[in-house]
Amino acid sequence: MFTTVLTRGPVVRPEIARITGLSSAAVTKAVKPMIEAGYLEELPQGERAVEGAGRPAYPLAVRADREFFVGVKVTADELIGVVTDLRAQVRDAHRMAVSGRSVEQVVADIAALVRELGPEYAERTHHLGLSVSGDVDRPGGVVRYSPFLGWHDVPLAELVAGETALMVTVENDVKALTVAEQWFGEGVGADSFALATVGVGIGCGLVVGGRLVAGGYGVAGEIGHVPVAAGDGPACHCGARGCVEAIASEEAIVGRARAVSGDPALDMAGAIERAHGGDAAVRAVFAEAGQAIGLGLAAMVNLVGPERVVVSGEGLAAYDLFEEDIRAAFTTQLFGAAARCPLVVRPLPWEEWARGAASVSIQSLFAA
Ligand SMILES: [Zn+2]
Structure with missing residues (x-):
C-alpha cells in the first residue's frame, strides 16, 4: 500500500x-x-x-523528508555515497577512495564516509544500504563472494552496523540498481523488466510480476555466467569456462586486446583508442564481446520474457564499439514474440548505484 x-x-x-x-x-x-x-x-x-x-x-x-537514508556503493577502489530522502531523491553525495581491500579497512572507510555525509541529516537517518558486486545474501546481510574485493562470507551488515549504529542492508549492486529503477526509474509501472550492466562485470537484475527476483539461492539473473562459447571457451574467474564475463568483462577485453596487439601494457582506454583508430584485430575483440553480451541477454529474454531490457553500466564508454554486435546477436537469438522486447541503452552515473543501495534500505523499511 x-x-x-x-x-x-x-x-x-x-x-x-x-x-x-x-x-x-x-x-x-x-x-x-x-x-x-x-x-x-x-x-x-x-x-x-x-x-x-x-x-x-x-x-x-x-512526506519525503520524514526520514533520510544513506546508500553506499562499495567498489574495490572507491566508495560512492549518497543521502536520499524517502522518495529516493539524492540530497547529498560524496566519494572516497578506499584505504585498502581488507574487510577491516573497508568497514572503517564506510563508517568514515557516513560521518562525512551531511550531518544535518544525521538525526533523521536510521538506515544504511550497501551495495557490493558479487554473490550477496541480502536476508543474512552477508557478502558470500566478491571477486573484485576478494571477499568470502563477510557478515558486512553486522560489521557496519556495529560501527555506525545504523540499520544496515546489503544487496548485490546490480539488484540494488534494479530496485531503484523499479521504484523510481524506467521500471515504474512495468510488470516485468530486466536491467543489464556492462563493465568490470556483466550483471542483470530481473523484475517479474512486480517483484525483484532473488532466486532460491540469492543468485538469479547472473547472465555474466551464462555459457556462450561453444566447446572449450576461455576460462572465467568463477571457475567455469565460456561465460559471457570470460569474453566481455573489462578484464577479458583488455586481456584479449593485449594478446592481439602485442602490447602487454594496454589498458581499457588504450584498447578503445586502438579500436576507434581502426585496429581491426582490437575491433574484433570488442565485436566478440558484443556478441557474447547479446547472446547472454537473448538467453535471459527467452527464459524470462521481460517487457523491456535496460542496458547500463560503466562499460557504456565502449558501447559504440559493440552495440551493433550486441543487437545483432540479441535479435538473431530471440524466439518468436520475444523479438518485440526493446533494448534500451541508458547511462547511469555511479551515484545512481549508490541511490540503488539507498532504495533497498527504503524498501526494507516498508516492504513488510
Ligand atoms: Zn563465469
Whole structure:
C-alpha cells in the first residue's frame, strides 16, 4: 500500500484501493498509522483529487523528508555515497577512495564516509544500504563472494552496523540498481523488466510480476555466467569456462586486446583508442564481446520474457564499439514474440548505484 503512494506520487484512497485490490476500509485502516507516524500526509484537495461519490477525496502523499537514508556503493577502489530522502531523491553525495581491500579497512572507510555525509541529516537517518558486486545474501546481510574485493562470507551488515549504529542492508549492486529503477526509474509501472550492466562485470537484475527476483539461492539473473562459447571457451574467474564475463568483462577485453596487439601494457582506454583508430584485430575483440553480451541477454529474454531490457553500466564508454554486435546477436537469438522486447541503452552515473543501495534500505523499511 505504502509502495503505491511512494512510487506513483499523490493518489487518492479509492485509487489506492483500485491498484492494490484492497477494500476501501482496509486502505483507510492501513493509511491511518502511516499518517500518524508522519510518513504520509493528506494534501489539500488539489487538481489530482478524484471526485468521489459524495465525500471529498484528499490525495495522499509521502512526506519525503520524514526520514533520510544513506546508500553506499562499495567498489574495490572507491566508495560512492549518497543521502536520499524517502522518495529516493539524492540530497547529498560524496566519494572516497578506499584505504585498502581488507574487510577491516573497508568497514572503517564506510563508517568514515557516513560521518562525512551531511550531518544535518544525521538525526533523521536510521538506515544504511550497501551495495557490493558479487554473490550477496541480502536476508543474512552477508557478502558470500566478491571477486573484485576478494571477499568470502563477510557478515558486512553486522560489521557496519556495529560501527555506525545504523540499520544496515546489503544487496548485490546490480539488484540494488534494479530496485531503484523499479521504484523510481524506467521500471515504474512495468510488470516485468530486466536491467543489464556492462563493465568490470556483466550483471542483470530481473523484475517479474512486480517483484525483484532473488532466486532460491540469492543468485538469479547472473547472465555474466551464462555459457556462450561453444566447446572449450576461455576460462572465467568463477571457475567455469565460456561465460559471457570470460569474453566481455573489462578484464577479458583488455586481456584479449593485449594478446592481439602485442602490447602487454594496454589498458581499457588504450584498447578503445586502438579500436576507434581502426585496429581491426582490437575491433574484433570488442565485436566478440558484443556478441557474447547479446547472446547472454537473448538467453535471459527467452527464459524470462521481460517487457523491456535496460542496458547500463560503466562499460557504456565502449558501447559504440559493440552495440551493433550486441543487437545483432540479441535479435538473431530471440524466439518468436520475444523479438518485440526493446533494448534500451541508458547511462547511469555511479551515484545512481549508490541511490540503488539507498532504495533497498527504503524498501526494507516498508516492504513488510
Ligand atoms: Zn563465469
